[in-house]
Amino acid sequence: MKNLLLYLVIFAFSALLFSGCATYQPNPRLEKAEDLKSVRASTLKAKDRSDELLLVLTFSGGGTRAAAMSYGILEALPFVVSRLQVSIH
Numbered sequence: 357m358k359n360l361l362l363y364l365v366i367f368a369f370s371a372l373l374f375s376g377c378a379t380y381q382p383n384p385r386l387e388k389a390e391d392l393k394s395v396r397a398s399t400l401k402a403k404d405r406s407d408e409l410l411l412v413l414t415f416s417g418g419g420t421r422a423a424a425m426s427y428g429i430l431e432a433l434p435f436v437v438s439r440l441q442v443s444i445h
Contacts (some may be wrong), residue, residue, distance in 0.1 A: 381420065 415426035 413429075415422065415429070417423070417426070
């Protein structure tokens with residue numbers, strides 16, 4: 357009886373654990389595509405920029421979880437920078 361209860365608990369936990377990977381939420385369609393060359397040029401050539409430090413972030417992965425993690429990192433970046441007392445533009 358104890359073994360059966362243990363197997364049921366393990367099965368229930370496994371079912372809950374693996375059900376998280378079974379969901380899919382499509383991204384909304386873009387209304388207008390941005391020209392990355394003009395965005396990059398206008399950002400890097402601004403007069404108020406300093407060339408002391410240039411930080412480039414790249415994120416790898418093509419899945420929903422990777423995109424969510426990358427978005428979370430970008431959302432947290434201003435809070436981390438403010439705690440370090442560094443300014444970003």
